[in-house]
Amino acid sequence: MHALVIDDSRAMRKVLSKILGDLGFSVVEAGNGQEALERMQSEAVDLALIDWNMPVMNGYEFLQAVRAQPSWADVRLMMVTTETGIEEMTKALAAGADEYVMKPFTKSDLVSKLGLMGFRREATP
Amino acid sequence: MTSAAPKFESDFDFLRRLVHERSAIVLEPTQSYLLEARLGPVAHKAGIPTVGELLRRLRLERYGPLHRSVVEAMTTNETFFFRDLAPFQALQKVVIPAILGNNAASRQLSVWCAAASSGQEPYSVAMTLREHFPQLTQWKVELHATDLSDEMLERVRSGSYSQLEVNRGLPAQMLIKYFQRSGVRWTVKPELTSLLTVRKVNLIDPWPNFPLLDVVFLRNVLIYFDVETKKKILGRMKRVLRPGGYLFLGGAETTSGLEDDFERVNFANASCYQLRGPEAK
Numbered sequence A: 001m002h003a004l005v006i007d008d009s010r011a012m013r014k015v016l017s018k019i020l021g022d023l024g025f026s027v028v029e030a031g032n033g034q035e036a037l038e039r040m041q042s043e044a045v046d047l048a049l050i051d052w053n054m055p056v057m058n059g060y061e062f063l064q065a066v067r068a069q070p071s072w073a074d075v076r077l078m079m080v081t082t083e084t085g086i087e088e089m090t091k092a093l094a095a096g097a098d099e100y101v102m103k104p105f106t107k108s109d110l111v112s113k114l115g116l117m118g119f120r121r122e123a124t125p
Numbered sequence B: 001m002t003s004a005a006p007k008f009e010s011d012f013d014f015l016r017r018l019v020h021e022r023s024a025i026v027l028e029p030t031q032s033y034l035l036e037a038r039l040g041p042v043a044h045k046a047g048i049p050t051v052g053e054l055l056r057r058l059r060l061e062r063y064g065p066l067h068r069s070v071v072e073a074m075t076t077n078e079t080f081f082f083r084d085l086a087p088f089q090a091l092q093k094v095v096i097p098a099i100l101g102n103n104a105a106s107r108q109l110s111v112w113c114a115a116a117s118s119g120q121e122p123y124s125v126a127m128t129l130r131e132h133f134p135q136l137t138q139w140k141v142e143l144h145a146t147d148l149s150d151e152m153l154e155r156v157r158s159g160s161y162s163q164l165e166v167n168r169g170l171p172a173q174m175l176i177k178y179f180q181r182s183g184v185r186w187t188v189k190p191e192l193t194s195l196l197t198v199r200k201v202n203l204i205d206p207w208p209n210f211p212l213l214d215v216v217f218l219r220n221v222l223i224y225f226d227v228e229t230k231k232k233i234l235g236r237m238k239r240v241l242r243p244g245g246y247l248f249l250g251g252a253e254t255t256s257g258l259e260d261d262f263e264r265v266n267f268a269n270a271s272c273y274q275l276r277g278p279e280a281k
């Protein structure tokens, strides 16, 4: 399984990459939505973890761009963000996010949400 | 107290005996570190200066509210929404569909969460029912949530959870559908809280008269009991469950070697058992 971690904080990217790496994912990182879209042109991604607030292209715009592209319909998208309002959450899910994790989170929170999306350790060689 | 206190008993041994007598929970000697951590707040709340003084009073006084809060403080309440996931998938895919058929004439469904802790488990059951079985609105559905701890029962009734609690295990779709925000907390909507009947039940004391139960969640509580207590409780479960009814245990718990009348239901790694029906006996 291949994952893309999108966050403008390098420290946060490291934390998320480590968790995914421990679960058996190979991981690439991007600092904003634009960079992430560029990466996705050249590599097939199974899962993206997406921060909301980022320069250049924010996570919500990235969500919309991915969901507008039929060939990316199978990519699973999880928001990981400090936006904790019901409105934001509703908006993200309506735009095609599969899950939503609020910052701050623990490793087990994130793992439990990945489990809900069908990603488990056993299933990720 | 049922058993006589030995002449010299350390504070921790006294506490172990108190907790075992009142809740059946077996504290391991290696858990003595819990003493300060768990009892400090109880002493503080009761205005007692030290844990040592608290224990002295517990030894001298008759069993009362102070003892009760100490027993409660020694329980482990960890829980989260859709814990282990597989049991709730089994509920959705196997258990409730079977009951919808079996009970079609009576249109009654009764479920008991027997160690509900802060409520994530009964509310996960409630969401599963609401989300996937709209026909149940035409049924008489009873969902009993019980626990030993008054503090936990208060939490179940309030249905109020922190951001950290709703972040764990709860699908975001369910969060926005069944919860409302109240300040920094998230509160379960009345359509779910109204499904629950919340009351105190100590599993080693007499149980209330439930209707014959279709499903019991008894998860992550037997693990704290000794073998005899586990056997007794599983034996009593046979009498409150409908023949063919379902019992969910925690991931590390089993009926095997304890009670032969339960048969494991094969669904992923869910710890789900079915009480043998009269025909199978």
Ligand SMILES: C[S@@+](CC[C@H](N)C(=O)[O-])C[C@H]1O[C@@H](n2cnc3c(N)ncnc32)[C@H](O)[C@@H]1O
Binding pocket: B022, B023, B024, B025, B075, B076, B077, B078, B079, B080, B083, B114, B115, B116, B117, B118, B121, B146, B147, B148, B149, B152, B201, B202, B203, B204, B218, B219, B220, B221, B250
């Ligand atoms: C670890 S929690 C399990 C919560 C939930 N069933 C789950 O699996 O996530 C254990 C609960 O069992 C309760 N408990 C412990 N001893 C009990 C007893 N003798 N009778 C009833 N409840 C008890 C505790 O108060 C605590 O809330």
Ligand SMILES: [Mg+2]
Binding pocket: A007, A008, A009, A051, A052, A053, A054
């Ligand atoms: Mg950011």
